[in-house]
Amino acid sequence: MRRVPNFVLLRAFEAAARLESFTLAAKELHLTQSAISHQVKELEEYFGRRLFDRRTRRVELTPEGKRLQESLSRVFDVIEAACNEVALAPQAQVLAVYCAPSFAVKWLGPRLPQFMQTHGDITIRLSSGAEAIDLTHAREVDVAITYGSAHTRAGLTVRPLGKERILPLCSPSLIDANEPLRSQMEKLPLIDSQLSRVTWSDWFGANGMVCPTRPRASFDRGALAISAAVDGMGIALESIRLAERELSKGDLIALGEDEFTHIARETHFLSYRQNEAHLQKVDTFVAWLLGQLGLGAED
Structure with missing residues (x-):
């Protein structure tokens, strides 16, 4: 069993921290201001430290509260995205792409609208990072485009994206x-x-x-x-x-x-799992990417 506080308490804290108000959090969650206050207090008792400084007309996060808010915001974003994906049409597919930051901003990002217009049944979930990731462990990612190098492992297809x-x-x-x-x-x-x-x-x-x-x-x-x-x-x-x-x-x-x-150098590398190459979302994206780069399947 995961050692985490009650989700209801975390939800109340996240709303109050984001809105910087117990009253606004109460309106958003359809609760009373007193309920939000009690839930935040119970969460503070769980951690054994204050998360908010109560002022006369407002509340301010303590350093511990700020750390918790930063982490929770990312978690709630992921939860929201996951819920949105469940609500997609039955034939819809979500493709998780991990990409080197500069390639994502300067090359891939400007082209994604065209991809999404052509392939409306595939929803792109894009994340970025400077480090190469190992797709044998990062199962939440379908396709990776990395800078400088890529992890070569049994079961992975890795190819440079041209000089x-x-x-x-x-x-x-x-x-x-x-x-x-x-x-x-x-x-x-x-x-x-x-x-x-x-x-x-x-x-x-x-x-x-x-x-x-x-x-x-x-x-x-x-x-x-x-x-x-x-x-x-x-x-x-x-x-x-x-x-x-x-x-x-x-x-x-x-x-x-x-x-x-x-x-001229080979600087960006594409990788995906070999046993998923046949999946429509992976096959479609890989073929589109190579086509945009002017690379054939065997280049």
Whole structure:
């Protein structure tokens, strides 16, 4: 048996914490303000510590209450999503996709509306994280798209999603059309992507140049580095796959495509369980994803 307080008490606390009011929580849960107060007090007795500081006209969470609220909010979101999925039409399917954050924001997310319009019987539940996950243990995830590497295990299909060209990207406003690009690369501010598989040292070395040692702005997500480059902070060394919208709108330009030696790497990997490859939701999503990337089933 799980050692957790009565769910009714947790529900009362979550509503009161979210709404910052016992009165509003009572209205939401169709209870009296006194009932909410008693339920919160019983929960505080269970933990042996206060969760709220009672003021004259309001309540404030204690540090312990804030910690509980943060965790409970995530749990209630999951419960709500699970209940919504049960209410779907009988033929509907839910596909749980785990995706690297920058790929999710910059590439996958903008394309999901088209997928959902074409495949209305499949509901996407998207989560993101920087770490590769092991689908032999993470049974709640159907398909994973990870950055840098993927867990290879018996029973899993893992495939790279094609090589991505890693180029210097910056706002057009930073470039002086009258000065050689090589000299500008040595002077302009550079932006580091901390998790990138290609570093500035790699790029400068490939082009027979010395990498500047001056301080550089640094970001732990490619999407953040791209946004910083759009804002004129400097030159980001990033995948043009992730920056395709910024490039198409002219917010960024790729520097010296015909002048510099550029680097390509396999950086994103798709994985799913082999014994679920035949499931319609998995098969449909995988085929759509590879098609969007211009990759065949055996590429």
